[in-house]
Amino acid sequence: MRKIKLVEVRSEIAAGTRGASLGVDALKIASLDKKSNFFTQFDPINVPDANNFLWKGNKHPHAKYIDGVYQVLKNVYSTIESLRLEKKFPIVLAGDHSTAAGTIMGIKAAHPEKRLGVIWIDAHADLHTPYTTPSGNMHGMPLAMVAQLDNLECKVNQPLAETLSYWEKIKKIGGDSPKIDPRDVVFISVRDTEEPEDFLIKKYGIKNFSTAEVRQLGISKVAQEALQTLKDCDQLYISFDVDSLDSSISVGTGTPVPNGLTVEEAIQLNAELIKDKRVCCWEIVEVNPTLDTENTMAEIAFDVLEITTKSLVDNF
Ligand SMILES: NC(=[NH2+])NCCC[C@H](N)C(=O)O
Numbered sequence: 001m002r003k004i005k006l007v008e009v010r011s012e013i014a015a016g017t018r019g020a021s022l023g024v025d026a027l028k029i030a031s032l033d034k035k036s037n038f039f040t041q042f043d044p045i046n047v048p049d050a051n052n053f054l055w056k057g058n059k060h061p062h063a064k065y066i067d068g069v070y071q072v073l074k075n076v077y078s079t080i081e082s083l084r085l086e087k088k089f090p091i092v093l094a095g096d097h098s099t100a101a102g103t104i105m106g107i108k109a110a111h112p113e114k115r116l117g118v119i120w121i122d123a124h125a126d127l128h129t130p131y132t133t134p135s136g137n138m139h140g141m142p143l144a145m146v147a148q149l150d151n152l153e154c155k156v157n158q159p160l161a162e163t164l165s166y167w168e169k170i171k172k173i174g175g176d177s178p179k180i181d182p183r184d185v186v187f188i189s190v191r192d193t194e195e196p197e198d199f200l201i202k203k204y205g206i207k208n209f210s211t212a213e214v215r216q217l218g219i220s221k222v223a224q225e226a227l228q229t230l231k232d233c234d235q236l237y238i239s240f241d242v243d244s245l246d247s248s249i250s251v252g253t254g255t256p257v258p259n260g261l262t263v264e265e266a267i268q269l270n271a272e273l274i275k276d277k278r279v280c281c282w283e284i285v286e287v288n289p290t291l292d293t294e295n296t297m298a299e300i301a302f303d304v305l306e307i308t309t310k311s312l313v314d315n316f
């Protein structure tokens, strides 16, 4: 069996709604209520966040708290790089989705020669940049950070010079080269995008398996085709944003969207994908219990986490 390491990242500064930093602990409460021994099996490591920046107020309208985001990304990057060098399999429990960029930077830094593919299960494409973001929330930008995209063709904002200097630094964490080719991204259930993102999806021919397609093809076929799309990649990272689930289920998350996956679909999908031997890291993000009742979102997310991890363990 591969050595699994749980990584906790309680960042919420890059989300537009407060509370995603509590997602990790909500997962633990869900585990206790379920009387699961999950959290006794793997000892977790905690990555320092920069949520204290929230008290100071935001100075960057088109990339909110980018100074804090930069710090967190460096922390996540160095943690993940070390774990990968120790041949550990990181299972990352995170808050806002921006930190997935740090995860990807770390994976790439540990094995720069390996071509890295990404399976992004999410309602959103998270391909924005400070030049295109409609909200300024940096959880909408991680894939642009790691692919080193500015998307100036679709520029709508005029970010401040200081914002752009942080943006340049972020893109260079782990080295001044793209960590992924955008063509090596596969989306699943992405259904709420803005024009600048649609432009990039088209430009790079990024494959998205819509919810309808998931239902049409069935989970095993989708998993198979997603992995086939990334056949030339040497290692794979799976990012599971709980807002990929239908908004009737994903109440406890900052940006819920209708027409998403069912719980069963999400569980089967992750359990299937993680069997591929190239997968070297799995991440779950954006649980926000302050928007929820009875910790429902975390209970569902915990089921996904537990079953996906079991599939990983059983297949090694
Ligand atoms: N990881 C997420 N929940 N991302 C939501 C992004 C929503 C929207 N595209 C924005 O940039 O504001």
Ligand SMILES: [Mn+2]
Residues within 6 Å of the ligand: 097, 122, 123, 124, 126, 139, 241
């Ligand atoms: Mn996301």
